[in-house]
Amino acid sequence: MAKLTQGTYHLVSLGCPKNLVDSESIARILNRRGLLAVDLPEKSEYLIVNTCGFLAAAREEALAVLTDLASGKKTWQKLIAAGCMPELHRQDLFDSVPGLDGVLGTRRWMDIFHVLDQLDQKNRQEPFSPVSLQTLESYKPAEKHRFAIQGGTAYLKIADGCRRACSYCLIPLIKGGLVSRSIDAIVQDAKFLQDQGIKELILIAQDTTDYGHDLGMRDGLVRLLETLLKTVPHIPWIRLMYAFPGYVTKGLIQLMKSESQILPYLDIPLQHADPAVLRAMRRPANIEAVTQALGHIRSEVEDIALRTTMIVGFPGEDEPAFQRLIDFVKFVRFDHLGTFPYSFEPGSPAEVLGNPIPEEIKDARAEQLMQIQAEISRSHNQAFIGQEMDVLIEGIDDENKISIGRSYRDAPEVDGLVLIEGIAPVGAIVPAKITGAITHDLFGKLV
């Protein structure tokens, strides 16, 4: 083996920020053991793909990446599939990706070094399968960091797994039930991130509003936030993602209202607005209560930005049900909305409902809903013209002398950007005057 490749790894992270945090945790373990991350797969001894597996499209992407790496793999390289996909599709992975040496389930990411160690000792023709699963709290404290840093932003995982029973979702099967981290462990990570100069802390979990339920806490997220307000006062932005409808408590609204450090931004994936479809999805189906709750949040928290996601084409979504969804979206006027055509997932509780709605109808409905939302998002954005906003700078377009960032209204990757004339320091929060608006993005100049 060429000397350069020994003890090196190439890690590909697929899927959502929750998976990114796991990827960074894997990387930290490997780095601590003296391994070196490299960009080029051909220079790497270990090829690791942290997969996303909860939708068919994500599994296809993971298989494509793994197959590509396997096709160029040399005899001295080892290919490992980690993450969600090995939890439910372990055998499929070995069947579909010749040359795959090992798999590591999403709940076993902390055992990455053990897998590499085993592979080194084994005959490489023999795939390695890890043993039974373990929960988050059983690994060594030194490996407990659960964050991923991206510029001035850090995602911080506060819990993993989910105890809800949404019928279309494989996550509880893949990740198991809710396992919250202790407030102490989260605060330790947050303090570390504060020391690194992080400007935006994004708290993530499958369902952040369920934080602490398994630890016997009441309003656990509020308790956690109250502690963070005291312990990391120098992180100016704390953002919450993935709230469950009906679980945004009075305490949380109050905190968002009174504490400027907690951004007035809520991502509440609602998935639909027709009660019958919601019942079939096993989601909160009292849409009047949801509408009232959203109105209440808006009346209490000034300038709150609301984001949601919707699934179209779920079994039973007839034309009247889809129309109710459109009416709801037009009525609530979310700041941001993502739409996904229903993905039929064998093994999910909704499998028994089949997949009766043709893909072209799902796609047409998704497009129709996004067009309706585009008009709403544009008009929300236009209301900010002439206002001053704080913008977290994420990058620079040197050629055009433009700074690219986000305001409190925009979460990374899923929402819009603010494009500012002039060069501002990357990682800083700067005031900008908004001068223009399109559907998703704002334009401004430095104040």
Ligand code: SF4
């Ligand atoms: S809340 Fe529902 S959709 Fe979200 S991870 Fe849990 S089961 Fe899946």
